[in-house]
Amino acid sequence: MRTAFIRSLMEVASQDPRIVLLTGDLGFAVLDEFRAKYPAQFYNVGVAEQNLAGVATGLALAGHVVFTYSIGNFPTLRCLEQLRNDVCYHNADVKIVTVGGGLSYGTLGVSHFATEDLAILRALPNVTVVAPGDPSEVAQLVPQIVGRPGPVYLRLGRAGEKVVHAPGVEVVLGRPTRARAGSNVLLLTAGGMLPVALEAADLLEDDELDAEVVSVHTLKPLDTEEICALAARFPVVVTCEEHSAIGGLGGAVAEVLLEAGIAPTFRRFALSPGFPAGVGSQEYLRKVNALDAPALQALVLSLTGTRRSAGPRFAARQSG
Amino acid sequence: MERARPASEPLPSRRLTPDELPQLAQQIRVAALRMISRANAAHVGTVFSCAELLACLYGRILRVRPDQPAWPGRDRFVMSKGHGSAGLYAALALRGFFPRERLDEFSVDGGSLYGHVTHRGVPGVDVSTGALGHGLALAVGFAAGAMRQAAPWRVYALLSDGECDEGSTWEAALLAPVWKQSNLTAVIDYNKIQSLGRVDEVVPLEPFAEKWKAFGWDTREVDGHDIPGVLEALDPERWVPANRPRCIIAHTIKGKGVSFMEDALLWHYRTPKGEEYERALAELERSA
Structure with a gap:
């Protein structure tokens, strides 16, 4: 980037x-x-x-x-x-x-x-x-x-991230950019979690779930109309960010949806509010902090009730 | 020789003569005293210590156009000691940037002149301040902008002594000489009293001038109430350092102009009301 x-x-x-x-x-x-x-x-x-x-x-x-x-x-x-x-x-x-x-x-x-x-x-x-x-x-x-x-x-992230959007995708400041169309689950991402969400969407295919992945690169001003329109189409919405669960994309989307009376099953896939555990590569830290694609897959499965359940641990860790 | 004007009579809008500046300084004090009193506000002492500095700047040194406040060629002024706002607003009104009646809007319900300097809707104010230690960096940025555009306008920042406790002041002080900002002048209102006590007792700044010199500033010390001395130091025609910024350490007296306010910490906070207000006003009018 x-x-x-x-x-x-x-x-x-x-x-x-x-x-x-x-x-x-x-x-x-x-x-x-x-x-x-x-x-x-x-x-x-x-x-x-x-x-x-x-x-x-x-x-x-x-x-x-x-x-x-x-x-x-x-x-x-x-x-x-x-x-x-x-x-x-x-x-x-x-x-x-x-x-x-x-x-x-x-x-x-x-x-x-x-x-x-x-x-x-x-x-x-x-x-x-x-x-x-x-x-x-x-x-x-x-x-x-x-x-x-x-x-x-x-x-920005660092150097060396891969381009994940299809060639020719138009990116407009202030408007979310769809990276993958889907029908069962909506994954909204901020920053470098976009490729993680796409990877999780691939994993979820094996679970017969069809996840839509949308990059909400502009967190503020948030395109509330588009966020509401998107969320209204899905029974399950998960925000994904390499950020504290407090106040980032998850908070922004939750504020908007609740005020609009749109109530899908909703979770924030984010870091718990403490200091992240461990030291190591970004990939390693995502893994130990339950912020990688398998963890996202497990969270989605727990929410959809599809096959194996990961339980509420990801969603319940947020304690304020 | 012009006839003597009553002290309260408006001064002409042209560039003032040195002889007219004491009157502007006293008018700034009187206006600020009134504003602070009716708003039950504070910081009268800090306004009084820099009244001559503001008078010299707005009466004679700054190239500004009151009828065209956003004139691109104007000198930029940063009132880094934002708690001296009443003095700045008074100077602007007295110089014609906005009507004097608007000074009644200082620090009152529904008012437009905030207790710390705001640019929002106030003609002639380039930047808002109030948190100490921000102004010099802003001024360095302005000066860099002028240099980049080879624009002739100059940049002046008025700092308090207390805000020289802020590390950010010294970040900016380090950089301006590196960038050879001869278009930048920092004026320090060294009134020797900060928020909780005397500068010498809280965090002493001495040797103060030596610090600025060591950082690379062309530094002078002046009596901040001596208008000819201040003018001599401020006038870019008379003091032209090559390739470095100027620092003027203005030795001043907090509360200057009212006997019972001078050199007293109390008047950093206390609102002049009732008999104290009347006595202060009488002293100022007498000396004018």
Whole structure:
């Protein structure tokens, strides 16, 4: 995703001198080409995320479209008040880009797990929250993010994710993107859980379940109309995200459905609200934290009552 | 030589002469005293310490157009000490950015002038502040923007001494000299009193000027109530550092202008009411 991001950003930056990229001293190798090609559009503010957010706001208010780039929690939680008071209150054209969404940096430990960012950013006024599901979404969304006035939070994974959408799929900011049509179960995904949900959908085929998978890359503003229309067609709805069960996609969808009086069997497939257990690769951590495709398959089966039951453990872990 | 004007008479909208600035400073104090009193608000001491600084900036230094607040070529001003909002709003109204009557909307039910600086619907305010330690980074961003566009406008930030406790202030202080921001001026209202006590007793900043110098700022210390000295320091024509930002440490007195408010922590909080209000007003009018 990170590669798709920087390629796409270079394309738009070559056409639009208002675009500048600020890094908080991260992006080794990733940002090199941008820096070499567009030196006048590149700034490194050093290891100083509060400054990153404040300087970005000033630059934006002076007429630029500013991308800030860093890892997970650094340009978000470290400078949360700057995001709120400076970026969001001024509705500044600052696009906050993080890499390492969820457990992408699994071996690096808790400091590098970005597992509450969606909830926290979603609560801030004026900011659009975007968590693309694969590199093709990233490539299509970046120019749209440039064109959308005001703050945007773009949560990326790492490098090397596979493109899972079929070629030619149109990705529109603010609108969910269907990755797989189905009839029994609706899997709504945020960010890098898209391929996991597709894998689970394949597994569910053996259980004679036909899952629809939709990437809700834009968590805010949520396309409530489309979410309601989708959910009304399925008896079982599961939200999937590599994020705390509190306040992310699951919370957003639950709020919408309950208020609309749409009541499918609903579960959040997400991390329990504690700190994720263990250290290791993203794949390993997904497994030990019950966030991989077999775990999703088991959860769906428990909800549909089809064959083996996984019991309520995934759904009941959320304790607030 | 112009005739002497009564202290309360509106000053002309043109760029003021140095002789007219003391009057603007006192008018800022009087307006802020009234606003704070009727709103049962706080921070009168912090407004009074920077009244001359605001008067010099808005009367003479800043290239702004009150009738065209969003003029792209304007100098940008960041009131980083957002709790001094009454002083900023007063300066803007007195310079014609909006009618003086609107100052009644300060910090009251349904009012439009919030207790900490807001840009929302307030002509002449570029950025909102209120949480300390944000302003210098915003100013560095503005200055970077001007440099990128090779625009001639300048950037001024007014900081409190207390917000120099914030790490974020020093993040910005580190960066501006690296980016050779000679279009940036930080003015520090060094009134020596912060929220819970004297700066020297809470978290001492001394050697203060040396810190800014060590960070790479062209730094001067001035008496923040001495208008000719402040002008001399602020005027970009008279002090032109090459390739680095300017820092003006303005030694000031909290509550300056009212004898019983001067150098007293109490007036960071207390609302001037009743007899105290009358005495304060009388002292200000007498000195004007």
